[in-house]
Amino acid sequence: MLQHIDFSVVTVGIIGGAALIIYPLIQFILDPLRDIPGPFLARFTRLWYLIEIYKGSFELTEIELHKKYGSIVRIAPHEYSIDDVDAAKTIYGLGNSFPKARWYWTWMPPDPEKASLFADLNSTRHSIQRRKFASSYSMSSILGYEQFVDNCTSLLGQRFSEIAATGHMIDMQHWLQCYAFDVIGEITFSNRFGFLDMGEDNDGVFHAIDNKGFYSTLVGVFPWLHAWIFPFLPKTGGHSYILRYTTKQIAIREQALKDPKNTEREGPPDIMTKLLKAHEANPNKVSKMDLFIMCQSNIGAGSDTTSITLSSIFYHLMTHPESYNRLQTEIDDAAREGRISDPITFTEAQQLPYLQAVIKEALRIHPATGLMMPRIVPPQGATISGRFIPGGSTVGINAWVAHRNKSVYGSDADSWRPERWLEIDAAGRGADIERYFFAFGMGSRTCIGKNISLLEMSKLVPQLLRRFDFVLDEGVPRDKLKGLNRWFVKQLGFRGRVYARRMK
Numbered sequence: 001m002l003q004h005i006d007f008s009v010v011t012v013g014i015i016g017g018a019a020l021i022i023y024p025l026i027q028f029i030l031d032p033l034r035d036i037p038g039p040f041l042a043r044f045t046r047l048w049y050l051i052e053i054y055k056g057s058f059e060l061t062e063i064e065l066h067k068k069y070g071s072i073v074r075i076a077p078h079e080y081s082i083d084d085v086d087a088a089k090t091i092y093g094l095g096n097s098f099p100k101a102r103w104y105w106t107w108m109p110p111d112p113e114k115a116s117l118f119a120d121l122n123s124t125r126h127s128i129q130r131r132k133f134a135s136s137y138s139m140s141s142i143l144g145y146e147q148f149v150d151n152c153t154s155l156l157g158q159r160f161s162e163i164a165a166t167g168h169m170i171d172m173q174h175w176l177q178c179y180a181f182d183v184i185g186e187i188t189f190s191n192r193f194g195f196l197d198m199g200e201d202n203d204g205v206f207h208a209i210d211n212k213g214f215y216s217t218l219v220g221v222f223p224w225l226h227a228w229i230f231p232f233l234p235k236t237g238g239h240s241y242i243l244r245y246t247t248k249q250i251a252i253r254e255q256a257l258k259d260p261k262n263t264e265r266e267g268p269p270d271i272m273t274k275l276l277k278a279h280e281a282n283p284n285k286v287s288k289m290d291l292f293i294m295c296q297s298n299i300g301a302g303s304d305t306t307s308i309t310l311s312s313i314f315y316h317l318m319t320h321p322e323s324y325n326r327l328q329t330e331i332d333d334a335a336r337e338g339r340i341s342d343p344i345t346f347t348e349a350q351q352l353p354y355l356q357a358v359i360k361e362a363l364r365i366h367p368a369t370g371l372m373m374p375r376i377v378p379p380q381g382a383t384i385s386g387r388f389i390p391g392g393s394t395v396g397i398n399a400w401v402a403h404r405n406k407s408v409y410g411s412d413a414d415s416w417r418p419e420r421w422l423e424i425d426a427a428g429r430g431a432d433i434e435r436y437f438f439a440f441g442m443g444s445r446t447c448i449g450k451n452i453s454l455l456e457m458s459k460l461v462p463q464l465l466r467r468f469d470f471v472l473d474e475g476v477p478r479d480k481l482k483g484l485n486r487w488f489v490k491q492l493g494f495r496g497r498v499y500a501r502r503m504k
């Protein structure tokens, strides 16, 4: 009997092992695109991609792969990374964009009713949902959010004054993250989270969002695992703090709106108030779940992305004194000539060309997202970068790869040089470049919060450079900060000192 069991186990083991080797081999032999180059193991298994992402710097790996293999690179069986300007329109172009790949599924609960805008795999439902919320993120709404940004800018200024008086070294990325989170709290709920007040992430919210990125990024490589693992994920810690916080803020605002003495708050409404009013006007159109999901989306998608870009701005200014001086001079001149107020308005900040060039260059050289934005080729297939790719394959462009494309950005695409944007404008090439500028994504799934982030950055940077000088710690590398790619590519070890400026 025992011998019989042993024999069966061994047989099953041998057959299973053989299948694991033979299946990928057959799959590869039958693949009509087997000549598309890429790392050897990526031809047979998705494990190669998983391991490379786990290492935490896949954005750099992908750049190197394209340098070595050209415009189409295989990164897993039937999955291709693309670097081709025309392909951007084919894959992401408005009206005919390819649907999002199942990698995104792991960013939401497995129940499609709880899909966020970012993670929704159903293009039709996504466009219905997006139309409901778009007006709260439009340029005209944004101007109503200036006061929220000013509140946080002023508080960060206060914190930096205190730090400057002590002479202490700080983690710049941490403070910029506190700022970006609190601005999102203000714009969404008229109530900041309190990170700038406390100076720290007491409830582990930053950590919880990092953990979510780690989970979704890696499990997304094998998305079928999500339904099995999700029920066992911890329901405590930073995530539950955000859930509780969002629930509490919705209840407070709901109560306030019901009170006849208090139906209108002073000043422009925050996003949640707008959505709550839309819900009360037509609960079938804007549901409570919509409201909840959008508030959470703002926190998850809008805070780290902005703080990463702000860190990119300050790091590159601190390592490039000529850019730093040029920007500070532009701001000082504008202030002296009365062209900007204190605090600066968004409209005034638009009139500072070097500031705008610095923001674009920071988004270009260090995009907040560091993996390709994967899409599924529709059933009829598509020609991409000169190759016919069959339906069902996965293709995508990584912003890091696109932004280093020398045919678009010039031979110095690997270097920080904000002046390139002034040259692009002068040559009237802006619209052309937009076709391959991926910092905010592309097409129908482009970032809905782009205007909010531009508002935050355009207002914070001049206010800080007017009042403070920033100096990098000697131990911090000057050529490139270390980063960790978990979809968001967060900078690590960005230490510096802040000094109060002596006004001339």
Ligand code: HEM
Pocket: 117, 118, 119, 130, 184, 297, 298, 301, 302, 303, 305, 306, 309, 367, 368, 369, 373, 374, 438, 439, 440, 441, 442, 444, 445, 446, 447, 448, 449, 450, 452, 453
């Ligand atoms: C510098 C700051 C930001 C950057 C670099 C950024 C980047 C991106 C990118 C690349 C995408 C497209 C992802 C894809 O196609 O896979 C995206 C989508 C999105 N972003 Fe942002 N984002 C920023 C700020 C914000 C802010 C402030 C908010 C909200 C307040 C926000 C909310 C969203 C949402 C909801 C989506 C999904 C849109 C959709 O699929 O319809 N983002 N963002």
